[in-house]
Amino acid sequence: MNGSSPNCPTQSTTSRATRPLLPVTPGANAVLDTLGTDQIAALLLQAHTYAAVAELLDIPAHSLAAWIHNRPDDQRATLRAALMASAETLIDEAGAIVDEVRTYKDPETGGVIELMPSAAEVAWRKLRAEHRYRRAAQRNSAYREKAPTDPDGAQDTVAPPTFHFNITVSDAPLRKVIDITPEE
DSSP states (O other): OOTTOTTSOOEEEOSSOEEEOOOOOHHHHHHHHHHOHHHHHHHHHTTOOHHHHHHHHTSOHHHHHHHHHHSOHHHHHHHHHHHHHHHHHHHHHHHHHHHOOOEEEOTTTOOEEEOOOOHHHHHHHHHHHHHHHHHHHHHOGGGSOOOOOOTTSOOOOOOOOOOOOOOOOOOSOOOOSSOOOOOO
16 A cells, blocks of 8 residues: 555645645545545535434544545535535524424314424423534534624623512511312
8 A cells, every 4th residue: 555545644735734644444435535525515515414424324434524634625625615504404404493383183173283392392392403503503603602892802891780679578467368278
C-alpha cells in the first residue's frame, strides 16, 4: 500500500495548511467513493446525522467522519453547505412534531375526533422538538440564540428583576370554606 491511498494516514495539502488524513476503513472508503460527495451531501441535506447516513450505508460512523475530513476543500465546502441548509429541514421537523394532531374515527357517528395529548406526550414532543432545534443550531449558526451585545464592547449591567410583596395575618377566627360533614 503506497502513501497515495485515500485510506492511508498521510499529509494532505490544502490551500490553507497541511492537515493529517484520518484513517478510513477500506470497505467504507470504497462505498463512499462510489457514491461520491454529491450523494453524501444529498443525504446530509435531508437532515440525516452522520450516524444515520453510516447506518444506511452499512459503514462505521467514524469512517464517514474521517472520509469527509479527508475530502479536498471544495468538496468539504459542499458537504458543509448541505449541513447548513439542512437546518431548515430540522426546524420544519420540530414544528411538525409540535403541531402533530392525533385523531381517530368515532365508530358510532363516523366523525373524526381530535385527541388531546397527555402531559407525558406533550413533554415527549417538546423534548423531540428541542433536540431538532439544537441540531439545527449546531448545523447553522443563524439558528443559534445570541445574547444582544453592545458593538462598542461595553456590557450593560442590568439588575435582575425583584419582587416585593406583603403578607398580612389577621387575628380573625378561621372559618370553614368547604363543609365535609356527611349528611344524614
